[in-house]
Each structure stands twice: as C-alpha cells, then as structure tokens.
Amino acid sequence: MKVVVYPGSFNPITNGHTDLVERALHLFDHVVVAIGTSAQKNPKVDLADRIELCNEVLAEFGDRVSVEGFNNLLVDYAKSKNARFILRGLRTVTDFDYEFQMAEMNQSLAPGIEYVFLLPSKECSFISSTLVREIATLGGDITNFVHPAVAKALQG
DSSP, rough: OOOOEEEOOOOOOOHHHHHHHHTTTTTOOOEEEEEETTTOOOOOOSHHHHHHHHHHGGGGGGEEEEEEOSSOOOHHHHTTTTOOOOEEEEOOHHHHHHHHHHHHHHHOOOOOOEEEEEOOOOOTTTHHHHHHHHHHHHOOTTTTSSSSSHHHHHHH
C-alpha cells in the first residue's frame, strides 16, 4: 500500500488542503494528514480541535484518509507510518524556496523518503490558512475558502 504523509499546521484546514488530499488519493492508497505542533506557528486553535475539524472536513474520503497530531521529526513520523512519501503543496515561489530547503534537509536525514509536490487547483491557489484566519478575525465571509464546519468554528 502506498502511503503519503501530508504534514502541516492546518490552522485551519482550507479548501486548498482538501483539494490536495483529494488529488493525492489519485496517486496514493492512503493519505495521513499529520498535524504538527510548532511553537513558531502559535496556533489559535488547539491541536485537538484542529484534528477534530480535519476529521469532519475529510470524512467524505472514508478510511483512505486518517488525521493525527505529531510532535517529532517529520521523517521519523513518516517512517512510523510506513510512508515512503511526503506530500507538500506549492502555491508560490516563496513556498518553493522553503519547501526545497526542507525537502533537502529531510532527504539527508532519511534518504528513502521521497517528496511529492502538488500545485493547487486554480480555484484554490490563493487560499492560505493565514489569510482565512485574518478575514475571519475581521468579521469577513470565509465560506468560499473553507468547509462549513470550519467557517462555523472560526466565526461562531
């Protein structure tokens, strides 16, 4: 079985994230959405709530997608899931610069793990969790960018 780990903060999960999961399922048997804990990201929504929201949003994909939190090295986590692949999305050149550096570092730590980069669909290319949080904080309408459960959680 081909397993891919899709790591991120998912703070919150957006339609862009869901788009990548759906497209990854055309390439892999199983996608593990791995929600990392990072002091640098300073998440507004705690890990348990992010896991719950991701599970609700991704329920349509059934048992081909699982959601978990992790707080160790990504390559160690991927190995623990018997995953030989890590999925990352690329929206901008800035994303590429960061992801390239991370991929090189992680491949030096675990040469057997490959990175797979997907571009978002055109409809999702501009969506970021940061922008969604900012719009929600300022009382704007985020319903075009996130699942209804996420909109309710952020605006409710």
